[in-house]
Amino acid sequence: MARAPTGVALACRAGVVGRGAPVLHYVALHEAAHLLELNHSPRYWAHVARVMPGWQAHRAWLRTHGHTL
Numbered sequence: 001m002a003r004a005p006t007g008v009a010l011a012c013r014a015g016v017v018g019r020g021a022p023v024l025h026y027v028a029l030h031e032a033a034h035l036l037e038l039n040h041s042p043r044y045w046a047h048v049a050r051v052m053p054g055w056q057a058h059r060a061w062l063r064t065h066g067h068t069l
């Protein structure tokens with residue numbers, strides 16, 4: 001029998017999901033861009049920036065909070 005999640009657990013999950021969607025988009029884009037460039041060269045980041053301007057904010061968020069996902 002599954003235990004009902006506590007309010008705290010639900011709040012944490014809501015926070016991750018609410019912020020997680022664009023971050024997950026960034027992760028998917030990051031991997032897709034590696035199909036074009038197998039490295040993190042300026043050309044690679046140009047591909048990422050073309051599809052997702054402002055990707056730096058998502059990368060920074062992942063560096064800070066990624067271990068909590």
Ligand SMILES: [Zn+2]
Nearest residue numbers: 030034039040
């Ligand atoms: Zn990469």
